[in-house]
Amino acid sequence: MAKIDLDKMLAKVKATQWSLADIDWDAPGADRITDEQWPRLKEFMADLMWIEHVGARAFAAMAKKAPTDTLRELYSYFHAEEQRHANAEMALMKRWGMLDGDELPEPNINLRLVIEWLDRYSDEMPVYVLGTVVPMLEIALDGALCKFLLDTVDDPVCHQAFEKINDDESRHLGVGFTVMEMQGHGATYTRMVTMAARLMDPRLILGIASYFPLLNKMRDNVVAMGLSEEKLYECMGKFEKIGGRTEDGRRNPWFQIIKLHSRWVVNRDNRLYHTPVDAIVKVTSYIPRRALPAVPSWVRELTYRPTA
Amino acid sequence: MSNPSRPKTPGRRKRHPSATVLIVGAGFAGLGTAIRLQQAGIRDIVILERAADVGGTWRDNQYPGAACDIPSNLYSYSFDQNPDWSRSFSGSTEIFEYIKAMVERFDLAQYIRFNQNVTDLAYDDQHGLWRASTESGEQFSARAAVMAHGPLSNPSYPDIAGIDRYQGHKIHSAAWDHDYDFRGKKVGVIGTGASAIQIIPELVKDAQKLTVFQRTPAWVMPRPDFETPQWQKQLFRRLPASQSALRKGLYLAHESMALAVIWDSPVTRLAERLGRWHLRHQVRDRWLRRQLTPDYRIGCKRILVSNDYYPALQQPNCKLITWPIARLCENGIRTVEGIEHQFDCIVFATGFDVSHSGTPFPVRGSGGRLLSEDWQRGAQAYKSVNVAGYPNLFLTFGPNSGPGHNSVLVYMESQIDYIVRGVKTILNRNLKSLAVRDSAQQAYNDGIQKRLARTNWNSGCKSWYLTEDGFNATMYPGFASQYARQMKELDLRDYVLTPP
Ligand SMILES: Cc1cc2nc3c(=O)[nH]c(=O)nc-3n(C[C@H](O)[C@H](O)[C@H](O)COP(=O)(O)OP(=O)(O)OC[C@H]3O[C@@H](n4cnc5c(N)ncnc54)[C@H](O)[C@@H]3O)c2cc1C
Ligand SMILES: [Fe+2]
Ligand SMILES: [Fe+2]
Numbered sequence: 001m002a003k004i005d006l007d008k009m010l011a012k013v014k015a016t017q018w019s020l021a022d023i024d025w026d027a028p029g030a031d032r033i034t035d036e037q038w039p040r041l042k043e044f045m046a047d048l049m050w051i052e053h054v055g056a057r058a059f060a061a062m063a064k065k066a067p068t069d070t071l072r073e074l075y076s077y078f079h080a081e082e083q084r085h086a087n088a089e090m091a092l093m094k095r096w097g098m099l100d101g102d103e104l105p106e107p108n109i110n111l112r113l114v115i116e117w118l119d120r121y122s123d124e125m126p127v128y129v130l131g132t133v134v135p136m137l138e139i140a141l142d143g144a145l146c147k148f149l150l151d152t153v154d155d156p157v158c159h160q161a162f163e164k165i166n167d168d169e170s171r172h173l174g175v176g177f178t179v180m181e182m183q184g185h186g187a188t189y190t191r192m193v194t195m196a197a198r199l200m201d202p203r204l205i206l207g208i209a210s211y212f213p214l215l216n217k218m219r220d221n222v223v224a225m226g227l228s229e230e231k232l233y234e235c236m237g238k239f240e241k242i243g244g245r246t247e248d249g250r251r252n253p254w255f256q257i258i259k260l261h262s263r264w265v266v267n268r269d270n271r272l273y274h275t276p277v278d279a280i281v282k283v284t285s286y287i288p289r290r291a292l293p294a295v296p297s298w299v300r301e302l303t304y305r306p307t308a
Numbered sequence: 309m310s311n312p313s314r315p316k317t318p319g320r321r322k323r324h325p326s327a328t329v330l331i332v333g334a335g336f337a338g339l340g341t342a343i344r345l346q347q348a349g350i351r352d353i354v355i356l357e358r359a360a361d362v363g364g365t366w367r368d369n370q371y372p373g374a375a376c377d378i379p380s381n382l383y384s385y386s387f388d389q390n391p392d393w394s395r396s397f398s399g400s401t402e403i404f405e406y407i408k409a410m411v412e413r414f415d416l417a418q419y420i421r422f423n424q425n426v427t428d429l430a431y432d433d434q435h436g437l438w439r440a441s442t443e444s445g446e447q448f449s450a451r452a453a454v455m456a457h458g459p460l461s462n463p464s465y466p467d468i469a470g471i472d473r474y475q476g477h478k479i480h481s482a483a484w485d486h487d488y489d490f491r492g493k494k495v496g497v498i499g500t501g502a503s504a505i506q507i508i509p510e511l512v513k514d515a516q517k518l519t520v521f522q523r524t525p526a527w528v529m530p531r532p533d534f535e536t537p538q539w540q541k542q543l544f545r546r547l548p549a550s551q552s553a554l555r556k557g558l559y560l561a562h563e564s565m566a567l568a569v570i571w572d573s574p575v576t577r578l579a580e581r582l583g584r585w586h587l588r589h590q591v592r593d594r595w596l597r598r599q600l601t602p603d604y605r606i607g608c609k610r611i612l613v614s615n616d617y618y619p620a621l622q623q624p625n626c627k628l629i630t631w632p633i634a635r636l637c638e639n640g641i642r643t644v645e646g647i648e649h650q651f652d653c654i655v656f657a658t659g660f661d662v663s664h665s666g667t668p669f670p671v672r673g674s675g676g677r678l679l680s681e682d683w684q685r686g687a688q689a690y691k692s693v694n695v696a697g698y699p700n701l702f703l704t705f706g707p708n709s710g711p712g713h714n715s716v717l718v719y720m721e722s723q724i725d726y727i728v729r730g731v732k733t734i735l736n737r738n739l740k741s742l743a744v745r746d747s748a749q750q751a752y753n754d755g756i757q758k759r760l761a762r763t764n765w766n767s768g769c770k771s772w773y774l775t776e777d778g779f780n781a782t783m784y785p786g787f788a789s790q791y792a793r794q795m796k797e798l799d800l801r802d803y804v805l806t807p808p
Contacts, residue, residue: 017634020646064603069770077644080631084646123598297595307639307648308519 056082135176184252330450335364372510374400391544
């Protein structure tokens with residue numbers, strides 16, 4: 001993946017858009033989901049859909065903060081594209097009879113916490129924090145999950161949808177890594193220190209506190225689905241490889257931090273990390289839904305209907 | 309509009325005897341110019357108007373909710389005040405009536421040639437005459453020409469893929485379809501600018517479902533709009549000085565807004581605070597508020613005023629969409645979040661073609677030079693009114709004459725009086741031509757651009773004020789009173805005067 005020209009990328013993004021209406025959601029093949037697959041797939045899809053949606057919200061925050069017009073516009077497109085992924089995945093769930101009427105699937109509690117955090121604080125985060133976390137999530141979760149899904153699910157409509165989704169994703173990643181390198185370019189020791197100082201921001205700590213358990217929780221869910229942990233970790237390794245392929249990329253302090261973290265996540269033997277984080281996952285599962293504020297209204301924008 | 313069967317070779321044109329002054333456009337500017345010329349004793353005037361009626365902006369913009377956003381007492385001519393304005397911000401119909409009444413009061417109909425769409429305006433060096441060719445194949449000429457064709461008179465449609473594919477009903481805000489019944493219809497509105505925020509509160513009352521597509525949120529301020537009490541109308545009628553006093557007060561109030569609008573000052577912050585307060589006060593949902601919060605400095609684009617726009621967006625049958633538009637399709641609008649929004653009718657509140665560099669029709673100056681070529685890198689003029697190389701030609705609303713904080717008509721009056729002075733100079737000194745010096749124009753523009761660099765308009769947002777490469781050929785960087793002062797005097801040292 002070479003460093004890309006963001007203006008050309010924006011033009012390309014604009015010129016190649018797709019809609020839910022491009023796909024025939026009633027085409028044959030829905031019955032290829034086995035009864036055995038169905039319950040776990042339902043949970044998996046719900047998680048996946050929510051991750052897309054959470055990614056969307058992160059792009060929305062980046063769109064407000066990005067340093068150039070081109071990036072701002074790219075991010076507002078990506079915001080919408082992630083929403084499109086979530087919508088398309090919801091349409092698949094509808095197709096597979098996984099939606100309770102018109103109801104949105106319930107997000108798991110860790111997602112709920114991340115949603116809450118994004119809603120309150122993401123707009124105030126420095127753009128590069130999200131700019132590094134998002135490619136990480138995209139490559140690891142999105143990437144691993146989508147690939148896994150296609151390996152397990154036989155439904156042609158699912159493949160059709162994900163072909164489009166993956167095209168979008170590869171552009172998101174291209175931009176993501178380019179931006180990480182831009183950020184690393186000319187990074188100095190002092191800058192590194194000031195950026196690290198941002199880590200002490202309580203709002204960011206809160207974000208981290210909701211993001212870490214989410215990763216572990218997702219790992220548990222994915223493993224329950226039958227995805228080998230290695231696959232997930234392979235993808236995280238890819239983040240490390242691509243993000244660190246150039247001097248500039250490696251100089252980006254956020255890259256270093258996230259990379260370090262992803263190593264902890266991957267290393268199951270790192271008890272110092274996993275014991276407390278797994279414990280949090282456990283604890284959070286006891287949080288009563290009532291204790292959480294109402295979902296923010298941007299969540300209600302999701303829809304499986306191709307037309308409105 | 310064009311009629312291909314009729315040959316338009318110049319030789320076959322029907323030629324009218326030449327006049328003293330030829331004016332293109334019968335909107336506020338063209339009519340105001342005619343009135344002041346007439347008052348100066350110049351009556352040999354011809355006004356060419358492409359439509360079948362006067363009024364320009366206010367003839368064309370008759371969409372529901374259309375109104376001015378500068379108080380009527382200031383958005384009217386000081387030489388023709390109207391004591392009867394029904395509200396502080398009058399509706400479009402009332403302004404249109406005011407213009408038509410003005411035509412009667414000053415007996416302007418005699419000058420106007422309707423249905424004459426000017427397609428070419430050329431200076432004849434030899435005779436010192438401007439010749440206007442019109443679509444109907446006629447030719448009018450005069451010693452001096454005034455381009456008063458209006459800056460916002462050509463509706464523009466957005467550059468969206470598939471715009472011609474859409475099969476439903478299409479309406480542009482500046483060419484309203486009054487026969488269309490919105491009741492029970494699914495309606496989309498593209499745009500959230502000055503016109504849109506007036507249309508939306510009206511359409512939401514009728515449409516079954518209204519979907520609003522926003523690209524950039526604007527700053528929206530509360531609008532102090534009141535019905536005029538009867539006693540006030542009577543007072544104004546009996547004591548015109550009282551109306552002039554109110555006008556003066558409004559003028560000064562708007563002048564002070566320049567501090568917020570034009571330059572980045574503490575007042576700018578204050579205005580932004582007022583805007584945010586207005587939003588917080590009217591919109592409870594945090595996400596909707598976020599969608600409606602502008603991300604550019606106030607003043608960088610036109611500031612909007614409305615009390616009912618935000619409430620309208622929150623009506624149960626209304627929805628704001630901020631996803632980028634991917635394209636139009638047969639049944640509606642596809643946005644990037646993958647959804648096709650289907651409509652019976654799409655309203656384009658997308659503004660006007662503002663030409664920053666070109667001209668709406670070819671304008672040929674001395675030696676056949678083309679104004680669009682001279683303006684290729686951004687329009688330039690001397691004091692916004694004259695252009696070097698184009699003798700005896702005057703512009704209203706020319707380059708860098710737009711206010712962001714005050715009534716256009718205040719600026720227009722200064723321009724008009726300047727034009728009258730110019731024409732009188734030509735006549736009194738019996739000149740063949742009055743031509744502004746290139747050096748004077750240069751010097752003037754260097755000053756303007758230097759001052760513009762420090763304004764909010766040039767602070768980084770995209771707006772119709774700027775060209776694609778960010779050149780500001782639209783706005784005047786200063787107070788209206790500063791502008792008026794510069795227009796007070798016709799400095800003949802800046803001109804070349806040529807006798808016949
Ligand atoms: C919806 C709207 C609201 C506005 N509200 C305000 C406000 O509140 N306050 C304010 O200060 N300004 C406002 N403006 C700006 C407004 O345009 C000016 O205030 C003013 O009306 C401009 O007058 P004009 O005569 O220059 O142009 P116009 O009113 O546009 O008149 C130009 C005339 O020229 C004619 N014409 C154009 N081309 C040709 C041609 N080739 N041949 C022959 N005739 C031609 C047109 O048909 C038209 O009649 C508003 C504008 C719009 C569109
Ligand atoms: Fe995605
Ligand atoms: Fe993505």
